Amino acid sequence: MTSTKTNPGNYFEDFEFGQEIIHATPRTVTVGDVALYTSLYGTRFAVQSSDAFARAIGYERAPLDDLLTFHVVFGKTTPDISLNAIANLGYANCRFLKPAYPGDTLSSVSEVIGIKENSNRETGTVYVRSTGRNQDGDKVLEYVRWVMVRKRDKESPAPEAIVPNLAPRVDPANIGSAVPPLAIARYDYAIAGSPYRWGDYEVGEKIDHVDGMTLEEAEHQIATRLYQNTAKVHFNQHTEAKGRFGKRIVYGGVVISLARALSFNGLANAFHLAAINGGRHVAPCFAGDTVYAWSEILEKAELKGRSDVGALRIRLVAVKDRDCADFPLKTADDKYADGVLLDLDAWVLIPR
């Protein structure tokens, strides 16, 4: 007798506008996860690395790396949202709302905020707003994501198309709540690794983060399982060998984390990722690729009522198998240049 208790994932027909999806599995994130996060990306931001440093400026203790929080919250959504997804089309309006600390238990809920069948009638786009909460029910993270999902049956009727109106950037008036008021005079620039603050960066400045990191299969699999992300393409060589690329695809979040960790070299004091305005995985990344990164300062903003930190809007670009001394991005015909993996638009906070 064959069981029907296995989760087959949701198809386009299973989503409806306004629907709320409660995701399994709640996860207590610990210093164990922090150590793994460090070991997988080599991140060096002092606030997240040192309890002593974090306490000196006003945190309870070193908070989780914002992207660790993001990946854990995101990972929970994969069995329900993207198991049958063909493509992760984009992110928008991602905001970190409250610091998460080791010991916090994170869980995720998504709301369907848009839905639109594609003209081929075989797929559709689903827009969700996913929210990560801690054990007290406080929101720590919120983001919008849209994915292309297969239909179960080409003949099913199309739902009324609803496409959310997504702002191209998060208003800086709405960021920063994940950073407590800081005793910023106690921020030690020498041990943080750089003298540069908010006032030292200029719009238009481009930063080559210099270093490159070669990814191994074991590394991205360990990372992706750490987040309890179940997307099959990252783990199953037996099926991927017959797939589009003949090999496993690295979870895009691994590329984001690597680029962010590399950005320490040039942005060492930009310790907090406050918001992701938008992001695009331009090309797939595979084991064996060497990831480099560069940033451009797109905009600067003061934060209402805060003299401790200011915001830099950065374009963070990850590139594979070429260094970034010439800031590779697009070709003359406005297509992404060969090797570009990620084009991310984010707000980071940095002492003033």
Place this chain on the structure above:
Amino acid sequence: MTSTKTNPGNYFEDFEFGQEIIHATPRTVTVGDVALYTSLYGTRFAVQSSDAFARAIGYERAPLDDLLTFHVVFGKTTPDISLNAIANLGYANCRFLKPAYPGDTLSSVSEVIGIKENSNRETGTVYVRSTGRNQDGDKVLEYVRWVMVRKRDKESPAPEAIVPNLAPRVDPANIGSAVPPLAIARYDYAIAGSPYRWGDYEVGEKIDHVDGMTLEEAEHQIATRLYQNTAKVHFNQHTEAKGRFGKRIVYGGVVISLARALSFNGLANAFHLAAINGGRHVAPCFAGDTVYAWSEILEKAELKGRSDVGALRIRLVAVKDRDCADFPLKTADDKYADGVLLDLDAWVLIPR
């Protein structure tokens, strides 16, 4: 002057019936080990993943995954029991007796409960009952295992053969003590990932766990060292290149853990492995193999005095490089089918 202080491992002649072997090294298992366990197998059972979930139903906090406890206790036995073993022949009567939590220190002792020379006079079978205890001396785990061990000298006299009488299954009257009385009404099925409880499963039901996971050398080595398991075949390519398979063999416990983690998809609420009735590593597993799994419900049992949880006896089968939609197990002549790695018979507990 060459030292003789190195442990050469025990040979068949070194074991005697009734002998007690105290194993090195005690090990404090922490949230660091839990994070690594999650990252290596992607396990998602809510009770072990979330302190908040575990506390809501009556645990002190999230207990260790039962197999993490098993592997740590088992790993300690390897330098004394199986350093010169040719084969790990089987497991029986494995029971989880008390929950283990991060911070507990585990240690292992084995008693030789059977011994029998093989007719070739070159090897013999040794049966041990191994017991894992916490820092308070409480038993957390007990199991019987038998291995084929080399003789040091073919001419040594054979000991009197004693073969223990091992029950084919653990009596369900003797399982469940590792689960405290649960406030099962507070068990949240939505965030646990499945609505199915004890009453929803039927004897004979077969569950394809769908997903496959490709193993890398770094992954199984990291896992096996985490358990301080010293068996040489898992780590040394220099010698294994000249060995039977030409490559390192994955510790069988890695396959058990992967199969158990994959079984979440279909058995999400079967949060506790209460007993292993028997288990057989049917074929060796190597890096590069993609592991799939399926289960069959063999039996159902109520637990004396407990209305919170019931027991399902499952056959958990791990298979490599083929999916499990057709539940591969044996061929017409009762041999294991190609690709079958593991045939495990276990009791799992699940809310009623």
Place this chain on the structure above:
Amino acid sequence: MTSTKTNPGNYFEDFEFGQEIIHATPRTVTVGDVALYTSLYGTRFAVQSSDAFARAIGYERAPLDDLLTFHVVFGKTTPDISLNAIANLGYANCRFLKPAYPGDTLSSVSEVIGIKENSNRETGTVYVRSTGRNQDGDKVLEYVRWVMVRKRDKESPAPEAIVPNLAPRVDPANIGSAVPPLAIARYDYAIAGSPYRWGDYEVGEKIDHVDGMTLEEAEHQIATRLYQNTAKVHFNQHTEAKGRFGKRIVYGGVVISLARALSFNGLANAFHLAAINGGRHVAPCFAGDTVYAWSEILEKAELKGRSDVGALRIRLVAVKDRDCADFPLKTADDKYADGVLLDLDAWVLIPR
């Protein structure tokens, strides 16, 4: 506009005698790091593995493995000291001064204690004394290291040559402060894994540690990032493919840790590395190499005022792709034999 905020690393001209360099990033070391350390090397010394064991003899809890402390302190120095280094020439006078525990925050400072341009005028040798401190400012570790660093410009004038006078060994009168007074009668030799104590070892005794461990790229990268060591040669296959060896070079500290972990088999009670008298990375190590180790007892010393532990001075040799039954070290012409990776001279402490 191209930023100049990226750290290009220091060149020979940037160092001057007496200079103090404060290194980024302070790091809280946790049980997460301990779990990773165990999983990467398989270390089994009871004092570091078990809180219960450590407390029984007088520690607060299980201290960090001494080499984990070393690697974290060392890793911080790499962006400032060795980013443009061609070779890590040696270590001397390394002493562990105070136990470090999970939860401690470690930071590093270096002082330039010697500087000497090479006759080719393209490089020079820089000697630094690096100090690791905990969150209270207490020294936990101190060592001298010298590296060959590129000059930015061949024509820059040579500084006055100053070469520190480095003792060939740490005086045993100055070691042991990282071990609290021990209730050594409560040291349990059975669970520690060996009956042998200080009195059982003889000068000239050579110990083959038997086991070999094959290294994977993912393993050494994960290890090296865990220490926030940024040296490029360990991580970037894209550039190393065009480099001297065509592949990534394993951080030498990984080899030291592997050799130390392997030395458990024969030196199980030598639980503390008290000092490194000197050390040389004889040949580079690469992924795929299988590392073996052997030790020789060079000297024995009592420690002033201590009847609990004594010191053994050992030569710890790591070798690749050959076993150590014949204790490979040098050839007839006093060159290191093929396969020798590491020649380390250290003091270890062991119960009397």
